[in-house]
Amino acid sequence: MAEFIIGYPLRKLARARPGLQRALWRLDYGLVWGLVKLFGMLPIDGASAFGERVGRWIGPRLGRKNEIFHANLAVVFPQMDEAGRETLVRDAWGRAGRVLAEYPHLAAIHRDPERVEVEVRGDIETCRDPSRPAVFVAAHLSNWEVLGLGLARLGIPMASLYSPPTNPMLDRMLRNSRAALNSELVPRDNSARELMRCLKQGRSVGMIIDRRVDEGSPIPFFGRDKLTTLVPARLALKHHCELVPIRVQRREGARFRVTFYPPVCPADSAADPARQAQDMTRQVHKLFEEWISAEPSDWMCSKRMWPKVKIGESDESGDPANVRQDSH
Numbered sequence: 001m002a003e004f005i006i007g008y009p010l011r012k013l014a015r016a017r018p019g020l021q022r023a024l025w026r027l028d029y030g031l032v033w034g035l036v037k038l039f040g041m042l043p044i045d046g047a048s049a050f051g052e053r054v055g056r057w058i059g060p061r062l063g064r065k066n067e068i069f070h071a072n073l074a075v076v077f078p079q080m081d082e083a084g085r086e087t088l089v090r091d092a093w094g095r096a097g098r099v100l101a102e103y104p105h106l107a108a109i110h111r112d113p114e115r116v117e118v119e120v121r122g123d124i125e126t127c128r129d130p131s132r133p134a135v136f137v138a139a140h141l142s143n144w145e146v147l148g149l150g151l152a153r154l155g156i157p158m159a160s161l162y163s164p165p166t167n168p169m170l171d172r173m174l175r176n177s178r179a180a181l182n183s184e185l186v187p188r189d190n191s192a193r194e195l196m197r198c199l200k201q202g203r204s205v206g207m208i209i210d211r212r213v214d215e216g217s218p219i220p221f222f223g224r225d226k227l228t229t230l231v232p233a234r235l236a237l238k239h240h241c242e243l244v245p246i247r248v249q250r251r252e253g254a255r256f257r258v259t260f261y262p263p264v265c266p267a268d269s270a271a272d273p274a275r276q277a278q279d280m281t282r283q284v285h286k287l288f289e290e291w292i293s294a295e296p297s298d299w300m301c302s303k304r305m306w307p308k309v310k311i312g313e314s315d316e317s318g319d320p321a322n323v324r325q326d327s328h
Contacts, residue, residue: 029169032100036173040104044115045253047101055097056090065302069093072301076222076292091297095250099143099300102254107180110149115255118150122262125242126204130156133199134244134263135236139210139288140300142250147206148181150246150258158183159198160206161191192231199239206246207232209281210288211303217278221285224306228285233277237266243280245287250298261287 014021035054039047060066069089077085102109109115120127126134134156138147151158160183164171175185183206186194195205209229218225236243242263249257264283266276292299 025167025169028167029173032170033173035100036104036177039101042101044102044105044108047105048098048254051097051099051101052094053097055100056094059093059096060090066093068304069302072305073296075224075306076296088296092299092301095142095298096300096302098250098254099145102143103145103174103177105254106145106149106177109146109254109256110152110180116146116149116153117251117255117257118153119257119259120154121260124244124260124263126156126244127154127260130154130204131202132241133202133204133239134242135199135232136204136206136244136246137232137284138206138208138246138248139291140208141291141295142248142256142298143254144208144248144300145178145181146248146256147246147258148178148183150248150256150260151204151206152182153258157203158206159186159195159203160184161186161188161195161208163188195231195235196239199235199241204241205235209284210299210301210305212305217281219278219281219285221305222289226285226305228281230274230277230281232284233264233280234273236280237273237276243284245284247287247291249295 014024039051042050059069066089069092070085073080073085073088073092077088080088124134125132136147136151136158138144148158148160158181160181162178162185164187165174178185184198184203186198186205198205207229209232212227213229214227216227216229219228220226221228233243235241243265244263245261247259247261249259251257264280266279268276268279271279
């Protein structure tokens, strides 16, 4: 989540003035709190539908975030014209609005067995025996918070990595909403030791890894290297756990399907661990590409995935993506 919402134009000044920073945080909290309270007063499907309308209206007005959406989708769909991309971005903002609107209803969605359908493909050890931990990986698709509900349906004890909002008031509010997920939340920073502790205690861990990580390794994603974390693959290799991709799809309204895919294994088990981790992550990226291509409006890509790109310019090699990447 952005450091500031309402106060985004004042972000540089606010970072140097704690009083202004706190005031802007309160404004942002008031905005999100009001929306969440309003959504919580509505029936689940009504809230989700209203959230889509709100997202479609607010999202395209978010300036830089909207530009990043366009830049990312220009890489993913290089042949799409500007009008088509504009429609896709607006649809994606609508789906993001649904995610926000469904936060206050996560517990109710979890209680209703018809709202979350679970499908297990292949033989996954942890799905048979929840006491055997695994490392689960997913992308920001559909309502990614529902992934935790799918895991809870199978009785799998979980610890989930998350990125706390910079705004501490929003962080507390979102953590309270996520209580329905029955999962320990592990803050992203300095998380490796905590994740290893969870695996040693017999708890599975979950990470959403489709976004760029500054300290990550370059792994191809839609034909361009993206800095990606290798932590999930490394944890799976180190602790002899399965690396299991999970996909959540929106069926209709606030109804979902959570699909567990067969474990990802290194192509060469004799390779050194670093190469195995890269290979496993590359395979996960390939799955993400398939999922995103099938349902692009369900992908929340408001964070820059690749180095800065300029839409409408070809690179020197004649790349059909028609997008030039800047090195900074």
